[in-house]
Amino acid sequence: MSEPKKAVALISGGLDSMLAAKTILDQGIHVEGINFFTGFCVEGHTHAIRKKDNEKAKPKRNNALWAAEQLGIKLHIVDVIEEYKDVLLNPKHGYGANLNPCLDCKIFMVNKAKQWIEENGFDFIITGEVVGQRPMSQRRFAMPLVAERSGADDLLLRPLSARNLPETKPEREGWVDRSKLHDFGGRTRRPQIAMAEQYGFIDYAQPAGGCCFLTDKSYSQKLVDLWQARGAREYELDDVMLLKVGRHIRPKPHFKLIIAREEGEGRFMEGYKNDFISLHCSSHTGPLALIDGSPDAADLELAAAIIARYSKGKDEEQVEMAIRTKDGKESRIKTRPLTAEQLPKEWFI
Amino acid sequence: MSRHSLDAKRLLCPLPVIRTQDKVKQLKSGDQLEVSCTDPGVMQDIPAWCRINGHTIMSTQENQGVYIIVLEVGKNE
Numbered sequence: 001m002s003e004p005k006k007a008v009a010l011i012s013g014g015l016d017s018m019l020a021a022k023t024i025l026d027q028g029i030h031v032e033g034i035n036f037f038t039g040f041c042v043e044g045h046t047h048a049i050r051k052k053d054n055e056k057a058k059p060k061r062n063n064a065l066w067a068a069e070q071l072g073i074k075l076h077i078v079d080v081i082e083e084y085k086d087v088l089l090n091p092k093h094g095y096g097a098n099l100n101p102c103l104d105c106k107i108f109m110v111n112k113a114k115q116w117i118e119e120n121g122f123d124f125i126i127t128g129e130v131v132g133q134r135p136m137s138q139r140r141f142a143m144p145l146v147a148e149r150s151g152a153d154d155l156l157l158r159p160l161s162a163r164n165l166p167e168t169k170p171e172r173e174g175w176v177d178r179s180k181l182h183d184f185g186g187r188t189r190r191p192q193i194a195m196a197e198q199y200g201f202i203d204y205a206q207p208a209g210g211c212c213f214l215t216d217k218s219y220s221q222k223l224v225d226l227w228q229a230r231g232a233r234e235y236e237l238d239d240v241m242l243l244k245v246g247r248h249i250r251p252k253p254h255f256k257l258i259i260a261r262e263e264g265e266g267r268f269m270e271g272y273k274n275d276f277i278s279l280h281c282s283s284h285t286g287p288l289a290l291i292d293g294s295p296d297a298a299d300l301e302l303a304a305a306i307i308a309r310y311s312k313g314k315d316e317e318q319v320e321m322a323i324r325t326k327d328g329k330e331s332r333i334k335t336r337p338l339t340a341e342q343l344p345k346e347w348f349i
Numbered sequence: 350m351s352r353h354s355l356d357a358k359r360l361l362c363p364l365p366v367i368r369t370q371d372k373v374k375q376l377k378s379g380d381q382l383e384v385s386c387t388d389p390g391v392m393q394d395i396p397a398w399c400r401i402n403g404h405t406i407m408s409t410q411e412n413q414g415v416y417i418i419v420l421e422v423g424k425n426e
């Protein structure tokens with residue numbers, strides 16, 4: 001008897017990728033999942049950072065791991081942080097509504113999956129894409145483009161929309177039965193929800209903006225601001241992380257403040273005290289703030305007055321602020337907290 | 350069987366899981382790996398990763414903000 005065919009499924013943690021994998025599992029194919037970590041994924045990070053999330057009754061989970069467990073398949077998580085920079089910084093097909101380069105991102109991920117199947121002796125790739133479901137990467141013209149530009153060609157099968165798309169090798173060769181694949185299309189989620197019910201998948205992730213922070217307007221603005229301030233479109237993982245936390249205020253082009261909004265963020269930001277000048281209110285309870293940039297003495301005074309506004313002493317005539325340099329030297333200054341009116345809206349990123 | 354350790358402190362999920370996965374790939378069935386982390390999310394994610402990939406959690410503990418997870422490598426294919 002011939003060996004069962006093997007497919008790798010791109011697992012984002014959302015419902016569609018789960019259903020696509022399940023459809024193929026049901027045809028007796030060996031399926032394993034693959035998940036790419038770009039640094040911008042909504043998964044994990046902020047869950048761990050935000051205290052209020054930790055306090056919710058439901059423990060936080062990694063949705064891709066959860067999906068794989070529901071499906072009973074292995075999951076390979078691949079760190080693509082470095083390689084992804086080129087996708088984000090130079091997308092050949094442009095951006096979506098925000099800084100999300102969805103089409104290039106899909107091409108990149110399917111291409112990585114293609115390399116993976118070659119290295120691991122798998123036969124084809126499946127994704128949860130549905131024709132016309134999303135504005136950019138799932139328009140009808142985009143589907144063949146992803147298959148072609150990724151180099152996966154007819155080894156890329158989209159089980160949820162397969163019957164709306166040209167036949168692929170797994171169907172042609174009879175590895176899977178095309179008549180048992182689906183013909184979902186358009187923006188409706190009804191067929192997926194019905195299928196989820198049928199399989200008993202409840203409690204699946206339904207991220208509002210998609211799978212990553214790049215679809216988020218405010219996050220994208222912060223990233224653009226970072227590039228403008230540095231005069232270069234570049235980033236490191238730490239930048240990506242720090243854009244996810246705190247209130248970001250830029251009083252002057254050459255420095256910005258990141259002010260923790262709650263305890264969990266403060267704890268996370270503590271880990272960056274040797275990389276940035278940091279301030280906190282020493283006379284009253286108040287948040288930790290980091291300064292990104294190169295402030296002079298007058299800038300530090302302004303920063304202290306801004307940060308003081310977020311302390312318990314915000315209505316006092318004067319509070320004391322502790323300023324810590326990257327190498328741990330601490331000094332104190334007295335300042336009068338700014339009032340809300342003194343804090344221009346344009347400073348908020 | 351041998352014992353190994355991995356320092357994944359200061360990394361946020363899913364990076365500790367990725368580092369654990371990459372380290373486990375180099376180990377043999379029956380080897381034990383002690384992973385130290387600071388992201389509390391690992392207490393969920395590393396056991397979940399072990400369950401789906403056939404490895405066993407031997408112990409988990411928290412000590413002053415450091416989470417230590419010991420796992421035993423299952424069949425490594």
Ligand code: SF4
Nearest residue numbers: 101102105210211212
């Ligand atoms: S939402 Fe983010 S991860 Fe998803 S395809 Fe678009 S750019 Fe890629």
